[in-house]
Amino acid sequence: MMEDIDGGVEPAAPIWAAFGDLMSALLGAFVLILVCVIGIQLQLSANLEKEVKERQLETQRRKTLEQALAGPLAAGRITLVNGRIGISGSVLFALNSDQLQPAGRELLKSLAGPLSAYLKSRDEILMVSGFADDQQVRSGNRRFADNWELSAQRALTVTRAFIDEGVPASSVFAAAFGSEQPVSSNADESGRAKNRRVEIAPVPRPTASNGGHGE
Numbered sequence: 001m002m003e004d005i006d007g008g009v010e011p012a013a014p015i016w017a018a019f020g021d022l023m024s025a026l027l028g029a030f031v032l033i034l035v036c037v038i039g040i041q042l043q044l045s046a047n048l049e050k051e052v053k054e055r056q057l058e059t060q061r062r063k064t065l066e067q068a069l070a071g072p073l074a075a076g077r078i079t080l081v082n083g084r085i086g087i088s089g090s091v092l093f094a095l096n097s098d099q100l101q102p103a104g105r106e107l108l109k110s111l112a113g114p115l116s117a118y119l120k121s122r123d124e125i126l127m128v129s130g131f132a133d134d135q136q137v138r139s140g141n142r143r144f145a146d147n148w149e150l151s152a153q154r155a156l157t158v159t160r161a162f163i164d165e166g167v168p169a170s171s172v173f174a175a176a177f178g179s180e181q182p183v184s185s186n187a188d189e190s191g192r193a194k195n196r197r198v199e200i201a202p203v204p205r206p207t208a209s210n211g212g213h214g215e
Contacts, residue, residue: 068117098144098153126203128173131177133191
């Protein structure tokens with residue numbers, strides 16, 4: 001009778017076998033997570049190394065540009081602030097004129113080579129900006145309607161001078177700001193002279209539009 005009762009009981013699954021399966025699954029999950037973490041760390045490390053190299057190259061380019069501009073900078077003919085080259089309008093042009101003076105043309109010629117080299121390995125273009133003081137163009141001067149037109153023509157003159165000296169036409173463009181962006185007070189001649197200027201700055205190259213162009 002006891003033998004019949006004992007014979008009807010199913011043997012329980014060994015608990016250690018189930019525990020071993022659980023540990024194997026946990027170990028597999030841990031290894032998978034570890035592999036993912038290592039992969040992310042390697043990617044972050046590669047990105048960081050790339051960024052460091054790019055910054056080093058950027059620093060070297062700026063240093064090379066500054067070295068090339070050392071002469072004009074020391075002579076006070078130009079300024080260099082945050083990568084923007086400023087040239088006093090009196091160095092380039094006579095008052096109310098957009099015709100380059102000989103000294104101004106020579107200065108632009110000396111800048112064209114270093115600027116071309118700076119742009120060579122970069123996805124940037126040069127923005128040549130013309131600025132004026134707040135004084136009205138002389139009434140006898142019929143060439144320019146106002147300071148907007150004067151600043152625009154001066155920017156175009158400098159742009160064309162750079163192109164003549166070898167800067168690719170696709171890597172430079174002109175912009176006019178009139179008297180709207182002064183760097184000094186227009187209350188006296190000293191301040192107005194600082195506001196009559198041309199600035200040259202590298203800016204990101206525009207991306208091509210996905211849309212079509214009209215005829």
